Amino acid sequence: MKASALGPMESLSMTDRVENILREYLMDNGFKPGDSLPNETEIAQKLNVSRNVVREALSRLRMLGLIESRTRRGMIMAQPDLFAGIEKVMSPSILSHDNQKDLFELRLILEMGIAEFLFARKTDKDLEELEAIVNKQKGLKSLSREDEIEFHGKLYEMTGNDTFRRFQTLLFPVFDHVFKEYLEKGVHMDLPNPVSHADLFEVLKNGTAGQFRNAMYVHLTPYFTTTLKNGVQAPS
Amino acid sequence: MKASALGPMESLSMTDRVENILREYLMDNGFKPGDSLPNETEIAQKLNVSRNVVREALSRLRMLGLIESRTRRGMIMAQPDLFAGIEKVMSPSILSHDNQKDLFELRLILEMGIAEFLFARKTDKDLEELEAIVNKQKGLKSLSREDEIEFHGKLYEMTGNDTFRRFQTLLFPVFDHVFKEYLEKGVHMDLPNPVSHADLFEVLKNGTAGQFRNAMYVHLTPYFTTTLKNGVQAPS
DNA sequence: TAATTACATTTGTAGGACAAATAAACAACC
DNA sequence: GGTTGTTTATTTGTCCTACAAATGTAATTA
CATH class of the missing domain: 1.20.120.530 (GntR ligand-binding domain-like)
Known part of the structure; x- marks a missing residue:
């Protein structure tokens, strides 16, 4: 029996997984608005994925208003907009x-x-x-x-x-x-x-x-x- | 007077802009679940941005459940999950x-x-x-x-x-x-x-x-x- | 015709490069 | 000493190329 017969396989992409990991990381460690995050390359290395994948995941969090980022200053936790999504x-x-x-x-x-x-x-x-x-x-x-x-x-x-x-x-x-x-x-x-x-x-x-x-x-x-x-x- | 003195400058990133463009494109053209989208490179060329930027924007839409994509088959419109965001x-x-x-x-x-x-x-x-x-x-x-x-x-x-x-x-x-x-x-x-x-x-x-x-x-x-x-x- | 194989296309992931912005360190000047 | 200007280094934003995986399509063969 093929796996696809068992249902919608649900194979998450790397981006999906990194997105989840990052959100859990932020929640579990009690990040508050203003707290700064590790930079992109650091995250990529730690999770053994390319910087592209990390950026796609971060891009999602940015859309939700969970994080904000500026060049050189790095990324910081933000107050998410409840309705953004x-x-x-x-x-x-x-x-x-x-x-x-x-x-x-x-x-x-x-x-x-x-x-x-x-x-x-x-x-x-x-x-x-x-x-x-x-x-x-x-x-x-x-x-x-x-x-x-x-x-x-x-x-x-x-x-x-x-x-x-x-x-x-x-x-x-x-x-x-x-x-x-x-x-x-x-x-x-x-x-x-x-x-x-x-x-x-x-x-x-x-x-x-x-x-x-x-x-x-x-x-x-x-x-x-x-x-x-x-x-x-x-x-x- | 510098622009920054006028307020939070609101300069959208390319990704933000492409995200908006794509959503408007999907809405204005009456895309329904199942309809297929142009492929990534095509979008990138049309909008004069890199494929990376397009992918970051698409990644957001994918998170919202607005689109789904499979290799070779391309991307299709999907029924968005109201609560995903x-x-x-x-x-x-x-x-x-x-x-x-x-x-x-x-x-x-x-x-x-x-x-x-x-x-x-x-x-x-x-x-x-x-x-x-x-x-x-x-x-x-x-x-x-x-x-x-x-x-x-x-x-x-x-x-x-x-x-x-x-x-x-x-x-x-x-x-x-x-x-x-x-x-x-x-x-x-x-x-x-x-x-x-x-x-x-x-x-x-x-x-x-x-x-x-x-x-x-x-x-x-x-x-x-x-x-x-x-x-x-x-x-x- | 039907099954199989080879090919082509599209997304997913990786990695490198550079521009722009800017924080931090440093130098120069009063 | 304190202020101001300059340099440097770092981080995000964007672009590019390459290739693996998956899979629709076409060619080939039984």
Whole structure:
């Protein structure tokens, strides 16, 4: 029986192995941002591979923001960017359909989940800025993608959690794409939204986290009902 | 005035540029999994860079799962792994404190947000398996990390959203680390949890999505109160 | 026709070379 | 002595060549 019959052989390239070795080395030895790494030739010799292989592995770590390097100064550990890797594949044209559906649902969860954080951290200044956005949108017949992003983006900003905000920005194109797909499949959204941005603002200003969550649920109902084919129970 | 005085100069390396060019090329031309790419030397010539630079850029795309390559067969577009990039930096020892706090909160949101999906998609088989887990844990005085992962992991599995599940797995080490930090800072958790896994199971079996969300909120209250210093309103 | 063999092509790895940048050591000057 | 300019050495960034391994393709043969 040939090895290939046993499955996808999984033979890692030298670069793959060196990449793993380097990451484990950095983790296990508690490297912190600013700490300097051995130079390339030293690594290559130690691992018995060519400098090319080492550089390909380092190039990957550099892309993730794990390391930075300057000529002569050498390489130093850096603060990795949490989204550096994921943002490069976050595109509707290449993600699997399953992934897109999953991410669509993830955004729905986020939109509702920020309620507690909004009420714990909202400030008067935030509310004023949000009100300005709402007022600007009041005159419009229909909201553009940019309008949606502006309102919901401001909400994420108000959570005091920058990761939420960046995540939502990343998710939006996929969300938008999936929803368009639903529309093309015959899902209609003719009805005016029973909960507008102005309504959400009002609840955020004078209501409770629970009320806001419910309002957001209604605001998002068209999306929920399209993704949850089996129907979904409203919050208590 | 020197250029360096104007800020971090942002001078991309050739590899960075080629990486961007290649990704844009793949996106703009609608490459789908299975489509074959030009070979390395061809790319190098077209872009007027050395094959080394091209290989470093391709190595990055390979890490993200965007492309695959075999000798002689050439390179082909692949289905990128959404988490390939992020999982390599998802470690408490290297993420910034802010990132860790943000991710801690993100998991709280996810735990509560899956309620609607659980109720829309739960099956009898799922419930049986979850009950088995709960019964196994009933005899224990305290739950280990593995017990927690088993129960909550099963919940994520039941959502029918594999991305949730993988995300939670990724988040757990960070979540755990942040919480330990809170404990060390004097936050106490002596009180027995007012909502046990068994309680959650009961609500999932016979209750509503809203009830489950509230139950989960209480189950997670210790975590919410530690992260939301200002206090937080309970769901309506 | 079918199987086998030889060939050609493409990625993977190695190693050498040099440019650019710059930290460190040194020299010169006030 | 302290500052400033100069030289030197080191490290990354880029290019080049070469070859091994794998494998698709074509030629050859039974």
